[in-house]
Amino acid sequence: MAANEYNVPSPDDRTTIICLYCDRAQEVGRKAMSVTCKFCHKPLRLEDLRFKEYQARRVIDTCGMVTVEKKGNVVTDKVNCGGLIVRGKLKGKIVSRGPVLIGPEAEVKGDVSAPVLAVGAGAILDGQYAIGPKPPAAT
Amino acid sequence: MAEANQEFPTILGPDATFKGELSFEKGLRLHGRLEGKITTPGRLHVAKEAKLQADVEAGAIIIEGDVHGNLVANDRIEMKQTARYEGDLRASKLVVDEGAVFSGHVTVGPEAVKNRPAQGSGTPNMARPAVGGMSPAQPQPIK
Known part of the structure; x- marks a missing residue:
């Protein structure tokens, strides 16, 4: 089986969001459902x-x-x-x-x-x- | 061009400045500056380079330029991509293109114009003669 047949997410499969609380932009995985803001540490829903x-x-x-x-x-x-x-x-x-x-x-x-x-x-x-x-x- | 002139028989050019009360019947295309009050059953088109600082009561208003003041449109208000507007608006229909910038209170819907709060002595009178040398178009007898 060739290596490229594995369904591994590519590192560039990311999107930029703006925190609802501190208004700062950050990159997150495109498929992530929730993250913690890396600046203000508040939980963010992404769905x-x-x-x-x-x-x-x-x-x-x-x-x-x-x-x-x-x-x-x-x-x-x-x-x-x-x-x-x-x-x-x-x-x-x-x-x-x-x-x-x-x-x-x-x-x-x-x-x-x-x-x-x-x-x-x-x-x-x-x-x-x-x-x-x-x-x-x-x- | 002739068709455009029929829709907007009155044009205030880019080098013109008007201060005062203005009323007209059909349509005005504003390219210059206007300060005061506009009353019309027709259409007002504020072009990209125009600056309007006025309270407007019209049939329809199309905004492409800068507008400050309160707007009332019996039919619709359209804000194009380049529109910049500050004031309160009241209209039956509102169309906003992406890119328009505005702030103020918005009341839109079929009842918005009907249920408008009564104004004081400043209630516009459509039958009033025009001020500022611009007379409304007189209806011509049909031959």
């Missing part, structure tokens, strides 16, 4: 979250993408994420390190802070928005 139904949560914290599907209805105090896609309903404060994409049938109620925002015509929005390359520091 993508997908909501397809009603969910009430205190905080949604992940460095990955959060997706609220068409039939999803998420009520939360805060979404702290690496990116956000909303096709359904979302109520709560949003702090995203990556792009926030709001579909044309989405309903988003709450303050939004993100570097990039794209909104489809028809979305229902209500809140304070801070969109730009350097959003205000998360509280």
